[in-house]
Amino acid sequence: MTILISYKQQEKCVFVSDFRVSFNTANQVDAMSKFLAFDNRLAFFTAGSVVMWSMVVPVIRQVIDQVNLLNVCDEDGPLISSLRNMTEQTPYSAAGLFGGFGIYVDTVTNQNIVFQIRGLAGRGLQISHVSDGVTVIGSGANIPNIEGLLRVNLDDYVEVNEFILKPTAEKLRNEIKEILVKCGSSSFEKLGISPIFNISGLIGSAFQMFGEEIEGGRFVSGGMSREYHFSFERVNGALVLRDLLSNTEHCVHDITTFQHNGSVGIEFDPEGLTEGFDPSSCVSGHNIYFISQWVEDSFLERTIFKTTPFGNSPKLLANPNYIQLASAVGQVRTSGKNIHLNVYRHGLIINPVNQNTFEEVIQQSIFDDDLLTNYIENINDLFIP
Structure with a gap:
């Protein structure tokens, strides 16, 4: 119940991630950053079970000093073998599915590796390199032909405009928003995806998550225009989603600091994407x-x-x-x-x-x-x- 998207060409890659955590269909919260950094070399975009990821974090911290560019994706390397052992030793649960994108950068060689992991409690762990093109992880991957739709539009865009990180990430975000709106205004709730997305980019050994302030309007039925003005920024060290029209804000936490009892749903939808055609x-x-x-x-x-x-x-x-x-x-x-x-x-x-x-x-x-x-x-x- 989330969506993570990468668009990659050789050493360049952009990412789109949502903020939603789902306890069930009727209880969803837009308050979690899916990005989790361990040091200046290794980071993950997380999807799936929060419980499993909370178990993954200490395992990674124990072996991170042994991880390098050559062994980060090695089946027998310290990272993957440790994660596989932990996953296999955890009692089986259908709710124990987790995965995400991994990023490793080497500042000496100015190289990066982008990979995907997928694990299930009691069953094991799979790892694969992320190929050039579009990769979608999470419930959004169930949308018919989503990777094909995104790749055609992104390839065409890059051919005309070149692969510049932030504009390309913005294009990818706009395309996934349009696809979800085409699926229907209830797609965000039914797929467990927030109607707002964070963008980031990677080139060589340099990774950047983009803080933004976005203002504009979108057409809605009846000839009306829906105005919006919101931001995603760091305030006094904390990540904050802020609706600048309603003067409301949501604090955003990563998987290690997120806490919520699941009793109250919080939706952040300044653009009104969850309204309209369904x-x-x-x-x-x-x-x-x-x-x-x-x-x-x-x-x-x-x-x-x-x-x-x-x-x-x-x-x-x-x-x-x-x-x-x-x-x-x-x-x-x-x-x-x-x-x-x-x-x-x-x-x-x-x-x-x-x-x-x-x-x-x-x-x-x-x-x-x-x-x-x-x-x-x-x-x-x-x-x-």
Whole structure:
């Protein structure tokens, strides 16, 4: 129940990590930094069981002086062999799954190694080098084709803009946010991922976690704009998430200092990503249909999409690999009983027996509201009441 993402090209790598800790679906807290540094050479981005990671930490501290660039990923080296022994000797628990990204830097040679670990209490530990491209760890890895979607967009971006750490990390963060929003506003709760993300970068032996102050706005349905202004920074030695519009803040702890009794959920969502379109209310058979409609002056722009649900009830989400069925710009109706409303990713209820015919006619009939009434059961949602 988290997401960690890396995008790597040779000696350069950027990371995106969330802040959420999940006790259960209804009890989630956005207050943990997944980054854990042991010294100026070895660090981890953590995922999975907090209990298991609390056991991992002292094991690493015992052997860290023996770890070097040559043996950090060695199956028989001090780090991996110690972690494997601890994991195997811990009583089995299905909840004892843990993993993450490991980073080792050597300032003498100006080299780094990025690797992935995955362990299960009572079963053992696996390690692998992180390859060039995109790697996703955590519940976010269950999103269909997530690594492929991210890699295509990041490769295209870097080809045009070069691989500069912070802009590339920002691009990666924006892409994962868009994918999660496409999955639906409930994706953050259902996957246990916070709607805010930290970014960091690695080049050679230099690693940097980026503190930020972010201000802007995003379009929401009904022609409205959601303004936001927040920061992630270190204040008097402590990491703090601060909403500068509501003047609220969350202290952020790493896995060694985090404490929470699980009785109160705390969500940090200054951008409002957990609000808006959600597919669970508009699944029609094996499909999800939705529309974006924009009215401006005398023109009406409509785009209709189709996708499929993934996951199991009650945690259904939308596959972010949308298919565009139709898109066009036409004349808006300015008077009469049906005045069009601005909507953004609004679900359409279409009886499964009518879906094939709807898909056949929609390209040519996207503005024929009288015809579409025969297919779209909630078509009145597109008009001003």
